[in-house]
């Protein structure tokens with residue numbers, strides 16, 4: 229059984245941290261992993277759509293490495309650890325074009341540096357830090373300053389001649405500024421802008437989108453197409469330079485730039501010379517932080533011993549130099565399953581399709597939803613529910629779906645049909661722009677927003693039902709929640725069916741809600757990705773609305789349950805409703821959250837009763853709900869955990885107290901089993917909730933007693 233990949237290889241696999249990979253249990257498992265890695269690599273280097281994304285491949289590869297270390301007798305000749313790249317070609321390389329070893333964290337980097345120091349018998353003189361451009365390697369020969377040959381890396385010893393296709397690559401001049409005879413090595417890649425354009429071109433020619441800029445570059449370099457996708461080049465090595473330039477990597481690169489070649493040093497990422505490994509660590513982190521803004525994709529950073537003398541002394545292993553290492557970054561493009569396509573109607577009536585995803589780690593954060601831009605784009609890309617899709621997240625940008633892996637499409641996947649009417653109000657849709665809008669614009673959401681504001685979970689305004697709201701809206705007495713606080717008795721009394729007595733009562737009950745705690749106001753605003761529970765947590769954390777509105781993204785992430793994804797959405801939505809907040813405050817609505825012991829139980833329905841999901845020391849248990857809980861939506865499942873006194877979490881780790889597993893549970897259940905975490909059946913969890921709400925502590929305790937650890941697999 230393959231632990232890292234679902235049986236069909238398509239589902240979002242739980243990614244094993246390559247730094248902590250486990251060996252395969254049997255030789256059969258090892259061999260099937262090797263076969264899978266070979267298949268994936270063949271597709272990858274050919275620039276085809278592949279089912280494994282880089283993170284999955286790296287996890288697979290890391291397990292192969294560990295297995296071979298522990299069971300040398302298993303080692304297969306065609307193991308990806310023994311072979312570099314792809315089939316070779318007609319061009320013999322002057323020196324082998326090898327791979328680079330990988331590390332995934334600072335610890336790995338220090339280990340590598342320590343090994344290198346040991347091999348040299350002294351500390352490395354200095355290092356360079358460069359972008360690891362996410363493209364493919366080529367060797368370029370110049371004779372007396374004229375470009376004569378371009379070859380792919382191939383199997384590392386021989387490669388293919390791609391001179392004719394590659395002549396027009398940006399950054400690679402056909403003539404150098406001096407008549408030198410040298411070989412330059414570097415990466416062919418696609419800039420972010422060219423990638424977006426290339427994808428559009430593909431779609432226009434009825435071909436599937438590129439998986440990522442790397443495979444786009446690989447495919448475009450070899451394919452003969454009717455359309456041209458621009459490619460770029462960046463040099464990171466040369467042979468044949470005179471000693472005055474070649475005595476260090478940094479001087480060699482500087483000289484290439486002087487010859488007119490694009491280099492890593494001249495790129496937006498730059499080349500940093502570092503005195504020691506601590507400086508290297510800082511430079512790696514700095515480049516990681518700028519990753520989204522470089523204008524081209526990097527999958528990590530390459531660290532090299534700078535001096536040619538150090539490099540010569542360190543030498544090579546069969547597959548890679550010992551003097552260099554790649555510090556890989558979390559993959560910025562992943563594949564995962566598109567569970568469904570939701571339609572979202574914004575505050576101003578803009579209607580957009582949103583992808584709901586099987587959770588997946590992209591660029592270091594868990595992504596559960598992504599934008600599909602607009603309906604035209606969605607249909608052009610032919611993305612369907614059930615598809616394996618590419619999710620890309622570059623830097624802090626909102627994750628987007630760039631396309632679907634059409635080969636992995638389930639037979640029954642239906643083409644997407646966009647909504648015919650506004651999903652919120654049922655009215656007409658204005659399709660005159662690429663961004664569709666409800667024809668009613670802002671007015672579309674008014675009633676739903678107001679109903680939510682007045683609901684029990686939010687401001688809980690007594691006596692203000694849907695009929696009265698309808699009448700108030702129709703008469704134009706209100707357009708937003710703040711207008712409620714301006715209503716007076718004569719206005720209300722003049723309306724149908726409302727006498728002076730009822731009108732007075734209603735005005736009083738509305739006024740009474742001005743004193744509600746901040747958490748209620750926040751709930752009432754209906755900010756996306758927050759509910760009652762999270763609003764309460766936010767209110768307690770910040771204390772005042774002013775503090776909330778002033779909070780930077782990093783501060784949002786301090787709130788329990790808010791990650792990068794939510795922080796961005798919540799703060800953007802709050803900025804949008806800031807005028808309404810100001811208007812509410814002007815009417816005297818309270819904008820602070822009471823603190824102190826009384827506040828903790830302030831409006832909890834279950835105040836005072838024992839909370840089942842508390843550890844003996846009173847702290848909340850961390851619980852992950854995966855799959856469906858009978859009678860509850862996914863969100864309600866998580867809220868139930870909170871209601872029971874626990875803390876709900878979206879990801880399984882060793883710190884999880886237990887996992888609630890229901891129908892349709894996916895990789896989280898597998899991971900829980902792997903970690904030997906206790907499991908509670910979703911039916912039992914539903915019973916626990918019922919018992920707790922009924923105040924039946926005995927039953928609740930009895931159900932919790934059935935939560936037992938499963939042995940690790």
Ligand SMILES: NC(=O)c1ccc[n+]([C@@H]2O[C@H](COP(=O)([O-])OP(=O)(O)OC[C@H]3O[C@@H](n4cnc5c(N)ncnc54)[C@H](O)[C@@H]3O)[C@@H](O)[C@H]2O)c1
Nearest residue numbers: 268269272280281282285327328358360361364365464530
């Ligand atoms: N998704 C898949 O199915 C799949 C399959 C095979 C490989 N891969 C990916 O490819 C990687 C392995 O491929 P690899 O053996 O080509 O190694 P690599 O891509 O990890 O590293 C070596 C390459 O890095 C490139 N490079 C970029 N910037 C550089 C710089 N500044 N200095 C030196 N080299 C630089 C060169 O092209 C060099 O050949 C894996 O880590 C995986 O992510 C993915």
Ligand SMILES: [Zn+2]
Nearest residue numbers: 650653666672
């Ligand atoms: Zn509408």
